[in-house]
Amino acid sequence: MDILNALVVLTNFVIVPGLAYGAQLAIGALGVTLIYGILRFSNFAHGDTMAFGTMATILFTWAFQAAGISFGPLPTALLALPLGIAVTGLFLLGTDRVVYRFYRQQKAKPVILVIVSLGVMFIMNGLTRFIIGVRDINFSDGERFIITARNFKEMTGLDEGLAIKTTQGITIVTALVVMAVLFWFLNKTRTGKSMRAFSDNEDLALLSGINPERVVMVTWLIVAALATTAGVLYGLDKSFKAFTYFQLLLPIFAAAIVGGLGSPVGAIAGGFVVAFAEVAITYPLKKVLGYLLPDNLAPDALVQLISTDYKFAVSFVILIIVLLFKPTGLFKGQSV
């Protein structure tokens, strides 16, 4: 029984949140990795693209709520998501047209594009703050829980409860759908194949008659969809605040690099590695050990390896370890 209780505690506080957070990071890292593969630079504006997309979605959510439209037990934001994606897609195409295209035609060095993306990031961040402000915004509605802790206890008769939030369930399901669609698109459709060809070898792709501008356009649209989805899922799960999304940049980059920049499978694996490391290392293990160890050995302290204030340090350390020992990442991404 003790072992079961320990397992439930671990599931409740580490595995379920880790899965949800991992899924959010994975979708975010997919966007970074796609831009890296196709446009060949690290997009520092990605965190703020997520913030921008979430902001657009929140505005539509409010409009829906005001009009009395709801999605039953699910959050209204899911209904607003396609509209948010559309707005973000248009905005990204606009930035590409106004900003990035010039440097692409100049064949500028990647580091110049990184600086340019930094400029875009601040404009996006400024716009987001300008439109929606810097407050913490909670836009989740509908049912709060799939299983509440009390129901779980009554169902199983265990001492420990397992609560699964609706947003966590939605995150995992949405992530699976997004990944399935993305891989189907990349592997089966003509456009997806041309994107992969372009990513593997630009010159060869051009020779075979692939239109680079079309590839770039499709990439931005996919990135808009991924970034907005990741941002909305994260915002539903926690809350929306422009600055948090900027800070998400680090774990997302860590995830993309751990998996191997440019490799979509790697981005997903990297997302979960970073998320589980972050959640597991900052979680106080006292309760779990209390169940597993005999009473006289049970710890008094929290047994928290690192305080949650340093969760960014976890992704950073993972990043450094990967850079030191395997700079191409787990799944052999591109590296120069």
Added chain:
Amino acid sequence: MTHSMRAPALFALVVVLIIGTGYVQGPNTALTIVNYGLISAIMALGVNLQWGFAGLFNVGIMGFVALGGLASVLMSMPPVKEAWVAGGVNILGGLAIGAATIIAAVLAQTRMSGRGKTLVTLAVLIVGFFAFRTVFDAGVVAVEAVNPASTGYLGGLNAFDQGWFSILGWIFGGVLAAGAAWLIGKTALGLRSDYLAIATLGIAEIILAILKNEDWLSRGVKNVVGLPRPVPYETDLQNDPAFVERAAGLGYEAVEASTLFTKLLYAGLFSIFLLVILWMAQMALKSPWGRMMRAIRDNEVAAEAMGKHVTARHLQVFILGSAICGIAGAMITTLDSTLTPTSYQPLRFTFLIWVMVIVGGSGNNFGAVLGGFLIWWLWVQVEPLGQMLMNGVTAGMADGSALKAHLLDSVAHMRLLTMGLILLLVLRFSPRGLVPER
């Protein structure tokens, strides 16, 4: 305008802007802008060394600046004796254990071979980590319990309460920042260029997290206030009859004269540092070393083929540039006479410096200095200008309309937009900046 006249003309423009500010907003405001402008110019020189000379992209300037601020506290604040007695041994011991663990792990990784290597490294790390936490945490608890409302930290090294210790703190800021830069450079340099950007982004966040949470070191978000300073205090000057008399002779009130006088003294000190660093940077640029750096920047492969050790040179210049940012960071903390970890914003301390370097002219030291002053002036003035603009835009709207209130509230975010826009415009239309590299 001829090329050689361009830089002097632009510097003259900065002088005019500052004197104009002095007339419109008062000499006090103008001098404040000058002081921060001097510090910004030093930071811009540091970043110019990294980006302009070597093409290294550092997105963690804020972290090095914050480390400088910490160094300023560690050097110039008086030590808290009770705290040292309560937990000093544990904290120093804990840090020593931590350092020994890392050294042992590195030794195990490099010296051992075969299957046991990873196991031994892991064992060393795990045992060391728990030993570190046990010894260290006890010290932290003891130190933070000492009079937490006013101290609760170890304090600094300034046992004699000497003002000039803050100048030592500036140099120590450079040393600390150089140490952090070595750590980052060692891992991220030599790999793809964006890895350095991502690694510096990370280290900046971590340094900030440390400053915010390690109360025993920096008092965390409780802030360290009242740092000793190298110039006299205004109140002392106002109580000094000789000073009051001389101020009256020049036609100034004692209060105003004392603020202006201290600010002028700061400006003098900062100018000395700026001139020395500028001179060294100029000499470095002209020397064979500087030509080598630019050769590496322009064509790494060719430079490597000529027998230059590209990664080692990059590490060198990265450390130097970061050290300069650390010095400037310590200066800011002394000037503010507070360490406020929450005030370190990436926009203000990373991005703004980048705008300075790129607008001023990357690769040109005078350009960086010019950018430092010009962009700092703009940064200070954007808010009143934005306010005026918004007042103009909303003038026609009905009072009390939600849109009007929203627009007026959003003025504070104008800076982000303006600075982003300036960066993109300069990169696009004048990528070499106002004073281009020769």
